Amino acid sequence: MDDPPERSSSDPDEEIMRATYRALREHGYADLTIKRIAAEYGKSTAAIHYHYETKDDLLAAFLDFILDQFVETIHEVETTAPEERLDLLLDKLLVAPQDHPDLLIAMLEMRSQAPYKPAFGERFQQNEEYVRYVLRTVIDHGISEGVFADVDAEHVARSLLTIVDGARTRAVVLDDTTPLETARRTAAEYVGAVLLDGRPSSTD
Template sequence: MTHPGVRADSGSTKHRIIAAAFDALATHGYADLSIKAIGDELGQSPSLIYYHFDDKDDLLLALLDFHLAQFTAEYLDGAGADPETNLRAFVDKLLPETVSADKRTFLRVYAELRAQAAQSEAYREKFTKLDSLLVTTVSDFIEAGIEAGQFADVDVPVAAEHLVGLLLYAMQTRATTTRTASISSIRVALDSVLDDLRGEAVRPSS
């Protein structure tokens, strides 16, 4: 399977195991996932996996770390100089109008791993880190937009949490329901929030 974030041909044994874990999780689900199933996906003995990882959860937590690093590289690094453009591009990347089958699989796997955070402190820490990164990133874009005179002087933490909350809800909706029409409504709501940020913005005098 070709999926975002993990390349099985990266040359690293750990990366190949992580890619196999993703594919096995997409096939079997968390409850039925085993090291043997991951080994079968990889085409290797489970002993190879145990050489690198303690157990299933140790491997899946590494998968989350890998995706967090990939997310940073894909969505955050190399942002342009224009804050409003950066923010709108960020929203578009996380909530495109259409998604491929591979991206939909990724969202489903992501949702299943997030569900483990309800019971596991280790998973909770990973998703706390991810959500905090999202809020911090959006906050930085908004603050830069305020300084540039593109955005009104809003309550930045509240505005950032609002935007991220809508994005996370949309991603969860795509992954766990067939309410496709709701995605369009959420997108309209996001566009409205972005437009509201421009509000009474006044560019600083030079």
């Protein structure tokens, strides 16, 4: 009646999520079929349909699965000093994805489907709002502590997310993770100019 610590998770739902992840990485979203997910799962396609009524249901669940993981990594940033905290958050948003370029591709594919799949749009929007809230909060915190200039925190948060989204898109299209590094520098410059007005930023 309680959680036995199974190592490789015999929970079918979770294993299907993992199978979906693998299939997505290998074939991309456009070629993500129930058949391929089933192949990764090691079972029949009907087995997938037993757990998820439709493909859309599965994909919506998968998006929850993946976005929850992403939110968790954001939560790992525990530093409270505004300047350092903002730095670490930008690292999570811009340097961490460099290790998972194929996931970056799949995510952009799914993002581009948002206009046609409301279930996708809602989830991405919800996630964006949360990350934006986290950014706005740390900026406001910095302002009230006097380490940041008195700026429009909401706008600065949106600006930083624009840089993040731009970097991710460019990393996919240009088939190279250097846009993420470039954007990390751009974000630092923007923060230095707008938030740390007057301060000497770490210019090279």
